[in-house]
Amino acid sequence: MRNKTWDVIIVGGGIIGLSLAISLRKRGATVLVVERGEPGREASHAAGGMLVDCSAETPAALQPLAIASASMYPEFAHELEVESGTKVDLRDRGAIVFPPPEHVHERPGFTLASLLPAPLAELEPALAEPERPAFYLKERSVDPRALTAAAVKTAKNRGVDFSSGDPVTAVNLSDGHVSGLRTAKTSFLSEKVVNCAGAWAAQIACGSNAPPVIPTRPVKGQMLCLVMPSREFIRHVVRTPDVYLIPRSDGRLLVGATVEEAGFDKRTVPATIQRQRAAAIALVPKLANARILEDWAGLRPGTPDALPILGATETAGYYVATGHFRDGILLAPITAQVMADVIEGHKPEHNFAAFTPSRFT
Numbered sequence: 001m002r003n004k005t006w007d008v009i010i011v012g013g014g015i016i017g018l019s020l021a022i023s024l025r026k027r028g029a030t031v032l033v034v035e036r037g038e039p040g041r042e043a044s045h046a047a048g049g050m051l052v053d054c055s056a057e058t059p060a061a062l063q064p065l066a067i068a069s070a071s072m073y074p075e076f077a078h079e080l081e082v083e084s085g086t087k088v089d090l091r092d093r094g095a096i097v098f099p100p101p102e103h104v105h106e107r108p109g110f111t112l113a114s115l116l117p118a119p120l121a122e123l124e125p126a127l128a129e130p131e132r133p134a135f136y137l138k139e140r141s142v143d144p145r146a147l148t149a150a151a152v153k154t155a156k157n158r159g160v161d162f163s164s165g166d167p168v169t170a171v172n173l174s175d176g177h178v179s180g181l182r183t184a185k186t187s188f189l190s191e192k193v194v195n196c197a198g199a200w201a202a203q204i205a206c207g208s209n210a211p212p213v214i215p216t217r218p219v220k221g222q223m224l225c226l227v228m229p230s231r232e233f234i235r236h237v238v239r240t241p242d243v244y245l246i247p248r249s250d251g252r253l254l255v256g257a258t259v260e261e262a263g264f265d266k267r268t269v270p271a272t273i274q275r276q277r278a279a280a281i282a283l284v285p286k287l288a289n290a291r292i293l294e295d296w297a298g299l300r301p302g303t304p305d306a307l308p309i310l311g312a313t314e315t316a317g318y319y320v321a322t323g324h325f326r327d328g329i330l331l332a333p334i335t336a337q338v339m340a341d342v343i344e345g346h347k348p349e350h351n352f353a354a355f356t357p358s359r360f361t
């Protein structure tokens with residue numbers, strides 16, 4: 001691959017880099033994904049997979065993109081399933097949300113009574129305190145591990161090239177324009193490079209003087225996975241201010257997640273995992289005997305204003321698509337579409353002025 005030139009090189013094979021690679025390839029571009037480890041094993045592997053398009057925690061500036069991306073999901077997931085032969089467990093049972101009291105009144109149009117399609121005891125019989133006020137939200141969930149595996153297969157099937165196990169160290173410039181990138185072992189040629197390195201995006205150097213500022217930081221999330229007593233034991237996503245539960249169709253139940261400023265530390269802490277398990281049992285007492293299948297931690301790509309960084313930098317040919325923080329699984333389809341438009345020089349359908357990389361310079 002040494003002397004080959006690609007139309008676009010993407011740094012990072014998480015769900016953002018993979019979705020963008022597929023989108024660009026579908027439009028005819030030649031694409032190389034350079035991943036320092038194995039594609040899809042970082043934040044995108046650790047995620048819960050809730051597709052929350054309407055939440056008190058979603059910044060207002062992100063809401064339109066979140067809604068657009070959520071509406072793209074059925075087609076996005078279907079295409080990946082068909083092209084890869086991998087099921088991604090897209091579920092649409094909705095979410096039952098126990099909000100903190102202040103949020104009950106904050107959001108116009110949300111009334112507790114009108115948003116529950118049936119009594120709580122019927123929707124989720126295993127929940128403790130069935131008379132507790134709750135919202136029902138029509139939202140989906142997906143299995144991010146299956147999704148990224150499907151995206152890797154789809155990208156390969158479509159002819160996206162991969163270089164794995166070799167970290168990108170710097171983006172190369174020639175006369176102020178991107179000419180490719182350097183890795184620990186080699187270099188690759190392209191006039192367009194997209195930094196999709198998630199929480200690590202800030203570590204990639206660019207040229208020698210005044211590189212674009214990409215202020216991502218890792219935000220740790222610890223989670224665990226329980227085996228439900230039966231596959232339909234919990235059917236909806238359930239969220240409280242303390243913990244959330246995400247059922248998978250195969251009978252797994254994810255319990256998460258912490259939001260911690262802990263640097264690049266991906267170790268789980270037994271006491272934290274036990275605290276999350278206890279919160280799940282307080283919500284659903286019959287989980288007391290459920291076996292823990294696995295626990296893990298991942299690093300969300302956080303940014304100073306909690307908004308993603310999307311678009312062209314001031315360095316010609318250098319683009320960024322990162323900083324998706326808690327919503328990168330949800331935002332993958334819209335990010336791929338918007339970024340592919342920008343890279344091809346088209347005006348994107350969505351206004352993403354709030355996400356421009358230059359806001360930090």
Ligand SMILES: Cc1cc2nc3c(=O)[nH]c(=O)nc-3n(C[C@H](O)[C@H](O)[C@H](O)COP(=O)(O)OP(=O)(O)OC[C@H]3O[C@@H](n4cnc5c(N)ncnc54)[C@H](O)[C@@H]3O)c2cc1C
Pocket residue numbers: 011012013014015016017034035036037038039040041042043044045046047048049050051052166167168169196197198199200201204220221222223256257297298299300301321322323324325326327328329330331
């Ligand atoms: C516990 C937890 C729960 C979450 N739950 C949800 C949820 O329910 N819904 C949701 O929408 N989102 C959720 N998220 C957020 C979501 O996981 C992220 O926003 C999303 O995965 C970011 O994708 P990414 O591709 O940018 O990053 P990543 O998946 O981290 O991918 C970045 C890739 O870049 C590679 N890389 C880094 N540096 C280099 C380098 N120098 N050279 C080459 N490659 C490099 C990494 O190895 C990695 O594979 C959750 C995250 C966590 C941790």
